[in-house]
Amino acid sequence: MSWLNNAIAQVSPKWALNREAARQSYDSIKGYEAAKASRTHKANKEARGANQAVFAAGKSLREQARWLDENHDLSIGILDRMEERVIGAQGIVVEPQPRDLEGNILDDLANELQRRFGNWSLKPDVTSRYSRPELERLALRTALRDGEVFGQHILGRVPKLIHPNEQGTPYSIEALEPDFVPFELNDVAKRIRQGLEVNAWGQVVNVHVLLDHPADKQGFRHKTKAIAKSKMLHLGLFKRLHQLRGISMFHGIMTRLGDIKDYEESERVAARISAALAFVIKRGSPDAYDVGGSKTQDIKFSPGMTTTLAPGEDIDTLESNRPNVHLVDFRNGQLKAAAAGTRGSYSSISRDYSGNYSSQRQELVEQDESNRIMQQWFCAGWSRPVFRNWLKMEQLNKVDPLILPDDLDINTLFDAVYYGPTMPWIDPRKEAQGWEAMIAGNAATEAEWARARGRNPAEVKRQRKREVEYNREHQMVTDNDPDPTLGESNSEETSTKQNASNNARRARRQQRADRAARDGESGN
Structure with missing residues (x-):
């Protein structure tokens, strides 16, 4: 309360209480609700400089x-x-x-x-x-x-x-x-x-x-x-x-990361303890248990084994809820928040x-x-x-x-x-098709495509030029040659080989086009 309400409270507490309630009601009307601390809203503040x-x-x-x-x-x-x-x-x-x-x-x-x-x-x-x-x-x-x-x-x-x-x-x-x-x-x-x-x-x-x-x-x-x-x-x-x-x-x-680490460590320890538990032997009546003469009983486990129990004893397995089936979902939710x-x-x-x-x-x-x-x-x-x-x-x-x-x-x-x-x-095929379409429509450049793959455009061009020239010189022209006719020789023998290579390349292109058409029809 203000100093005036504190003074009034010494004379008339009811009057001071009514004044304070009216002031809070007025504040709730004139200000943002999120600016006021309440039972459900802490309204933490940072008033210090950076x-x-x-x-x-x-x-x-x-x-x-x-x-x-x-x-x-x-x-x-x-x-x-x-x-x-x-x-x-x-x-x-x-x-x-x-x-x-x-x-x-x-x-x-x-x-x-x-x-x-x-x-x-x-x-x-x-x-x-x-x-x-x-x-x-x-x-x-x-x-x-x-x-x-x-x-x-x-x-x-x-x-x-x-x-x-x-x-x-x-x-x-x-x-x-x-x-x-x-x-x-x-x-x-x-x-x-x-x-x-x-x-x-x-x-x-x-x-x-x-x-x-x-x-x-x-x-x-x-x-x-x-x-x-x-x-x-x-x-x-x-x-x-x-x-x-x-x-x-x-x-x-930082607090979230620390909590995730501690929680995972606790779950791992709990899972290890659960894995070490087997069963206990229960006696029907407390009177049948001799505290002074009891000894630890070791039982060796093996597949299909049986054991002999004393009169009034029974075996009870210990069930555990570890590993926690909700651990993965909880951890993933925390990781999404941490990533944000x-x-x-x-x-x-x-x-x-x-x-x-x-x-x-x-x-x-x-x-x-x-x-x-x-x-x-x-x-x-x-x-x-x-x-x-x-x-x-x-x-x-x-x-x-x-x-x-x-x-x-x-x-x-x-x-x-x-x-x-x-x-x-x-999907490299879809990405490449998208870049080809943008370059064909003058919406992008080959240099941008090379940089999108983390490559130096000038170095890509130099390597590409050397590769194409080498392939043409040694009659190794492939489908990705931009202009195969530039590699043709004046000799009749080389020209014949080049024509055969061009024909084979055109045939392969037609086969791919036919296959793509059939795939498109089947997809529709």
Whole structure:
């Protein structure tokens, strides 16, 4: 009650009660019902700022998520699937798109940049332990599990460091776990908050990094160095505006994952106990049981066995309701809820692929948009800055100098296309027919088709050209030759063989068309 009602209650409790009831009735009329706490609605609230909430819970959530990644199979599977769908085996594919002054792509320069970037990708980090795809998968896993990951651009010559790549490019990456940027480092006078120094507009200008991991027992544990934000990568999961530090992807499902783990462990133990139970021997009357003279009786089991019972004894089997027949349904329901909170798909997390083609494709289509969002997030925060810094330093490569053509539009030198794994195909025939129809209707390009399969369009064209030319040269022309007549020779013998091959190919095409027509009639 308000202070006025409290004062009135001292004189007339009934009057104060009526006033309070009237005030609550008025509040229920003028406001939203969900805004008021009641017996059935808790109306939990979060009034703190974004940085206050992360500061209070971020470190604990990060450590709990790491424990789940180390000990819980489902949590491990969620992160594994995100690695596969966002990064993939080949990492984020980068296709340089430099253009000339007329707007045409310079294929030779693009191919040369891609070759050099591929060579550098063998050893991109300062430790020389990871390839670029491995480093990207580790960076993504850290960002999802811990909420964020940091990386330092090591540009040019640095004391006591030899860049591990062997192509002479003076550029490497130092990947850092979020522990290196301490949550506890706050200085109001210097505008340092949770290890990040900001200006008056809220822009991060410096990142204060520990010289050693805080868990190390040796070294300068609490000494930090300020690194300019332009030299730092910071890939984080942000849920609110003005949020400086990221929050774990598991923040909304951590309790559910812990409950699933504990429940499954309890069910497994109960099933093991149930499997060890056999039967008990019952005596008809308590008077027939001699406590002092009783001994443990061991009975050996074998198929078709019988045993002799004493007078008044009877055998009773112990029945158990384990394994729980409802365990699978309950677990699957919990996994669907967990998948909804992680941008993951239920099928890939639970390994449950039951369902027809339409339902599976619908799930893939919906999941594909989530994958694209995560890929865009990763490319913007990690892959694009890495490629652009590499290309900037590649121009300083003295071992193998990069020669730029005279007709290059220098404003397009850093242009590139970034993409990760694409939506997998359930039925390749239907997918291929759909792409063929879109290309025939000028609604798509062959390059888009190649990228949809996770391939480089230029590389596909080169391989295709070599294959077609080889087949024509050796009279191995197949049905997929775009124009078999181009491979015909002037010699009469070769021409005869080619004509025979063409006739056989046309016959096979006609057979397939007739078979497809018969299948269509039978389907109708």
